[in-house]
Amino acid sequence: MVAATQNRNTPSVSGHRRGYPVAALALCLAGTIAVVDADGLVQPGVTGLGLVAVGIFEARVDNSAGADGEQTAEVLRGFARLENSAGADEITAADIGKACFIVDNQTVAKTDGTGTRSIAGIVDAVDDVGVWVLIDPTSGVLL
Numbered sequence: 001m002v003a004a005t006q007n008r009n010t011p012s013v014s015g016h017r018r019g020y021p022v023a024a025l026a027l028c029l030a031g032t033i034a035v036v037d038a039d040g041l042v043q044p045g046v047t048g049l050g051l052v053a054v055g056i057f058e059a060r061v062d063n064s065a066g067a068d069g070e071q072t073a074e075v076l077r078g079f080a081r082l083e084n085s086a087g088a089d090e091i092t093a094a095d096i097g098k099a100c101f102i103v104d105n106q107t108v109a110k111t112d113g114t115g116t117r118s119i120a121g122i123v124d125a126v127d128d129v130g131v132w133v134l135i136d137p138t139s140g141v142l143l
Contacts (some may be wrong), residue, residue, distance in 0.1 A: 012072050016077040016136075017058065028061040032105035033082065033135070034075045034118060040136035053102060055136050056080045077137075080131045082120070085109035091131045092128040097124045100133060108133055125129040 020042035022028060033045030036052045045053065055075040063071040084091050089109035091100055100108040101117035108120045108131055123133040 016055075017074055018054070018077065019072045020054065021085055022061055022063040022066070022073050024066060024068045024070070025064055026035055026061075027064045028057045028073045029105065030057050030059050031080075032057055033080075033102060034073065035102065035118065036137075039068070042075065045102045045120070046105070047113065047117050049116065049118055050141050051102065052137050053118065053120045054137050055135050073139055075137060079124055079132055079134055081127075081132050083107040084126070084131045089113075091123055091126055093126050095136040096125065100131065 018034060022041040023037060023041035026043040028034065028044055033053055034042050034055050034057050035045045036042050036054050038050055055077040058074040058076050059069050061073040083106045085103055085107060086093065089111055091110050092110065095110055099119050100110065100123050101112050102120045103109050109117065122134040122139060123131060124134050125132040
């Protein structure tokens, strides 16, 4: 194949959505970071290692009294504006294109907290309201 020399119609998907089984005792809030643990169960983002950010919860799912997998949560993959950390962990425009890390279910930080935080995604933009993050486990950010 040779390089294109004119516009082309390239198929794309703008809002990838997937259902995940919810971990026991989890309360998933709409618009917050969704992570998958080592068992493949989704739960709210927290400071911790070994978690894979898979997107943002589309709606509230309450499995706080349920067993593993008793509920399913829809998760949206893509760009989301999240809360920014403060102080030395505050994300700035200089961090665009770099990985950021999960602090809690709505906050991201510049650093891994000296080896205590999992990757949230890739910083896309920073504004006065927060940090735009590409959350996509297939983006290669873990490599």
